[in-house]
Amino acid sequence: MVQITTALNERPAHAPRGQRIPVAVLGATGSVGQRFVQLLEHHPWFRLHEAVASERSAGKSYREAAGWKLDTILPDEAGNLRVKELGADLESRLVFSGLDSSVAGEAEELYAGRGCVVVSNSKNHRMGDDVPLLIPELNADHVAAIDQQRRRRGGRGYIVTNPNCSTIGLAMAIAPIERLYGIDQLHVSTMQAISGAGYAGVSSFAILDNVIPYISGEEDKVETEPRKILGHWDGSRFVPAEMRISAQTNRVPTIDGHLMTISLSLRKHDANFLERIREAIETFIGEPQKIGLPSAPRRPLHYIDEPDRPQTRLDRDREHGMAVSVGRLRPCPLLDLRMVALVHNTIRGAAGAAILNAELLEAKGLL
Numbered sequence: 611m612v613q614i615t616t617a618l619n620e621r622p623a624h625a626p627r628g629q630r631i632p633v634a635v636l637g638a639t640g641s642v643g644q645r646f647v648q649l650l651e652h653h654p655w656f657r658l659h660e661a662v663a664s665e666r667s668a669g670k671s672y673r674e675a676a677g678w679k680l681d682t683i684l685p686d687e688a689g690n691l692r693v694k695e696l697g698a699d700l701e702s703r704l705v706f707s708g709l710d711s712s713v714a715g716e717a718e719e720l721y722a723g724r725g726c727v728v729v730s731n732s733k734n735h736r737m738g739d740d741v742p743l744l745i746p747e748l749n750a751d752h753v754a755a756i757d758q759q760r761r762r763r764g765g766r767g768y769i770v771t772n773p774n775c776s777t778i779g780l781a782m783a784i785a786p787i788e789r790l791y792g793i794d795q796l797h798v799s800t801m802q803a804i805s806g807a808g809y810a811g812v813s814s815f816a817i818l819d820n821v822i823p824y825i826s827g828e829e830d831k832v833e834t835e836p837r838k839i840l841g842h843w844d845g846s847r848f849v850p851a852e853m854r855i856s857a858q859t860n861r862v863p864t865i866d867g868h869l870m871t872i873s874l875s876l877r878k879h880d881a882n883f884l885e886r887i888r889e890a891i892e893t894f895i896g897e898p899q900k901i902g903l904p905s906a907p908r909r910p911l912h913y914i915d916e917p918d919r920p921q922t923r924l925d926r927d928r929e930h931g932m933a934v935s936v937g938r939l940r941p942c943p944l945l946d947l948r949m950v951a952l953v954h955n956t957i958r959g960a961a962g963a964a965i966l967n968a969e970l971l972e973a974k975g976l977l
């Protein structure tokens with residue numbers, strides 16, 4: 611079980627002055643939305659002020675509308691909020707989005723147009739020309755694109771996104787390798803938990819005693835998003851990293867946690883590449899660790915030595931679900947190396963990632 615009360619770092623950080631910042635969550639009743647509500651309960655900078663969902667939920671108490679499904683107690687303050695309908699005027703300027711993608715694109719644009727800072731999980735704007743696709747440990751400097759986005763929209767509002775849940779685990783696990791040697795080609799196969807499909811996603815009859823070798827739209831996201839994340843902002847556009855990626859994505863009967871097996875070839879080689887990569891994974895840190903953001907894991911990547919790890923149930927909650935676990939780094943007879951990575955899909959892969967993105971924006975004076 612995730613210990614939310616201790617999930618936040620106690621070391622000094624760029625705490626905002628005065629009271630906690632009021633925030634709204636769009637799609638607050640869903641799988642990702644409920645994680646937002648859970649992670650915001652004890653957040654030192656942000657306070658859940660508004661919950662927004664569909665007309666099916668609007669007007670009900672959050673307790674009634676959400677049918678709380680997480681393994682911590684629903685906070686009373688959140689349970690008593692009256693759910694607002696998507697499109698309603700909001701009092702919060704910072705807006706997290708865990709909306710279904712059928713409505714996320716238009717709704718997020720609407721709120722950004724009204725001057726809100728929209729921090730989204732949904733796929734709709736991820737590949738936008740001036741929309742940062744952020745993993746703060748990897749590409750915090752991509753926030754430079756926000757200026758261009760504000761100019762285009764002609765206001766203070768903007769959208770930042772976090773990647774697809776599998777992409778986050780993959781991009782974090784390979785970032786030290788890309789920096790050291792460059793990656794030429796990569797193949798990844800995922801084993802993805804059912805919470806990644808949302809609450810209405812996969813019926814128990816379909817997934818129990820089964821593996822489904824298809825997740826709609828997923829392979830394209832895993833093949834394109836890492837290239838934007840690991841690329842650079844040249845002042846007017848994102849230049850993608852050059853690597854080629856082939857992905858196969860599978861739904862498996864676990865609740866939370868996306869496990870993936872990765873094999874890849876390098877652009878450069880030396881005799882000690884496996885040792886050097888392992889050391890780079892173990893010592894990897896980024897801007898959130900340097901500036902002490904409250905939700906940042908102490909170490910974003912953990913290398914596990916046991917030959918049968920990482921495992922979904924045993925390792926997904928490492929650093930309260932915010933760290934990616936890596937193991938089984940070894941040579942590959944076809945490409946250069948193979949390894950296994952694991953990410954908690956609704957925490958580091960969704961709500962926790964978005965909250966870390968918002969912390970970065972606050973620390974950089976962009977809220």
Ligand SMILES: NC(=O)c1ccc[n+]([C@@H]2O[C@H](COP(=O)([O-])OP(=O)(O)OC[C@H]3O[C@@H](n4cnc5c(N)ncnc54)[C@H](OP(=O)(O)O)[C@@H]3O)[C@@H](O)[C@H]2O)c1
Binds near residue numbers: 643731774
């Ligand atoms: N689950 C994951 O691991 C994960 C990871 C990364 C990204 N994402 C992305 O995050 C988003 C949410 O995913 P999820 O798994 O949380 O989905 P979900 O459990 O199905 O929740 C969807 C949310 O969107 C709301 N919604 C649906 N249709 C709506 C409409 N017509 N108008 C207004 N609100 C509407 C729902 O409100 P009602 O309850 O009122 O219907 C609910 O709050 C998706 O875009 C998904 O791709 C998910």
